[in-house]
Amino acid sequence: MNSLAEAEPVKSKQGEMRIFLVDDEKAVTDFLSTFLKMDGDFEVECAIDGNAAFQHYSEHGPYDLVVTDYVHPGMNGLELSRAIRKRNPTQAIAAFTGGRSKPTMHCFRRLHIPVLLKPSSAPEIVQFLKDAIANSPKNSPKRRRPARHR
Numbered sequence: 743m744n745s746l747a748e749a750e751p752v753k754s755k756q757g758e759m760r761i762f763l764v765d766d767e768k769a770v771t772d773f774l775s776t777f778l779k780m781d782g783d784f785e786v787e788c789a790i791d792g793n794a795a796f797q798h799y800s801e802h803g804p805y806d807l808v809v810t811d812y813v814h815p816g817m818n819g820l821e822l823s824r825a826i827r828k829r830n831p832t833q834a835i836a837a838f839t840g841g842r843s844k845p846t847m848h849c850f851r852r853l854h855i856p857v858l859l860k861p862s863s864a865p866e867i868v869q870f871l872k873d874a875i876a877n878s879p880k881n882s883p884k885r886r887r888p889a890r891h892r
Contacts, residue, residue: 758785759806759875764795764822765838766814770860774809777864784871792817796825807834807875812841812850820849827853834878836871838862854879 761784765771771788778784787802789795793816799808808826810819817825823835837850840860850857856877858870 759783759871761786761871762795762799762803762805762808763788764790764792764809764814764819765811766790767811770811774867778868778871781868791815792819792822795822799826800829804830804833807836807871807878809836809838809871809874812837812839812846820846820853823850823853823855832878832880834875834880836874838867838870 761778763771763774763786765774765788768790771790775786775788778786787798787805789798792810792814795810795814796817799805803826808823810822812819819837819839823837826833826835835853835855837855837857838860839846839857841847842859847857856870856874858867862870
């Protein structure tokens with residue numbers, strides 16, 4: 743099997759960014775998926791379970807951005823992020839979570855994963871996703887500390 747580290751995200755349509763969203767709250771995935779597709783710049787795929795998400799990523803990745811919550815069935819968001827980065831060190835990953843614990847936030851940041859806290863407005867989310875892609879390991883000449891949102 744070829745390494746995903748050198749693979750580029752597959753663009754489905756001109757200019758669309760592929761987003762893989764992992765959150766156990768179907769209302770969140772439905773809202774974000776619908777909103778981002780309406781924005782016109784995003785193609786969105788979703789999963790609600792960390793283990794299923796990693797399997798899906800292994801078969802369909804890489805993406806322009808993987809967005810994960812911290813808490814969901816199977817692997818949690820940190821475990822999923824580590825597994826994806828082990829497979830593809832340059833994969834852009836962002837966390838969109840309601841978990842405000844300092845240890846959780848610190849762990850995401852140690853992995854160079856920006857965090858946006860729920861709830862956030864739709865324009866904040868879109869800007870956060872675009873910033874996360876622009877500042878991803880693949881697009882940054884050197885790793886820098888992710889910006890704090892909220």
